[in-house]
Amino acid sequence: GENVEQHPSTLSVQEGDSAVIKCTYSDSASNYFPWYKQELGKGPQLIIDIRSNVGEKKDQRIAVTLNKTAKHFSLHITETQPEDSAVYFCAAGKSGGSNYKLTFGKGTLLTVNP
């Protein structure tokens, strides 16, 4: 089955700096890679996703890159703000057919210091 590794497990940055979280996956058939943000006591919220037909996707201060050859993908947050502090999860899955499951990384606790 799929295995997703996520690093680092904790990340502390100063407000305004950039933050990068990296994930690797093992199943070359995976083609859907979402990222979730989870605030304390709440459910994870999908913040951005990328499919294997693109290498990069941006949404304001958030970007995700995908390297299918190396089987890794990364989340980049620029100009970090204190409200970006949360646990971030990467995941890998397959679109369509009878594929219904996501495999999650173990999460990264991001702390943005004012």
Next chain:
Amino acid sequence: SQTIHQWPATLVQPVGSPLSLECTVEGTSNPNLYWYRQAAGRGLQLLFYSVGIGQISSEVPQNLSASRPQDRQFILSSKKLLLSDSGFYLCAWGARGSEAFFGQGTRLTVV
């Protein structure tokens, strides 16, 4: 737009008591539905998923069961709770493939 409702938000139950957590989705038809558990330390463990009414797949052997009596209703149950069932339970839905959109979760404490 689609919304997912999960309740209750918090629950404290004695060991040996039954459990019923309910999740409903609005604004979509025939969604994939999921139950996850998140123990302390953040990891998300898939417990059950369903691709249609009455169709339940279990990912891990455990003290819990799931049912889908209606298209947009997903229920997590137990006949007798164990201390180890404590955790944060999350319902999620997806429209296609492996997409997943989460509810706000239920914090279950078994005492």
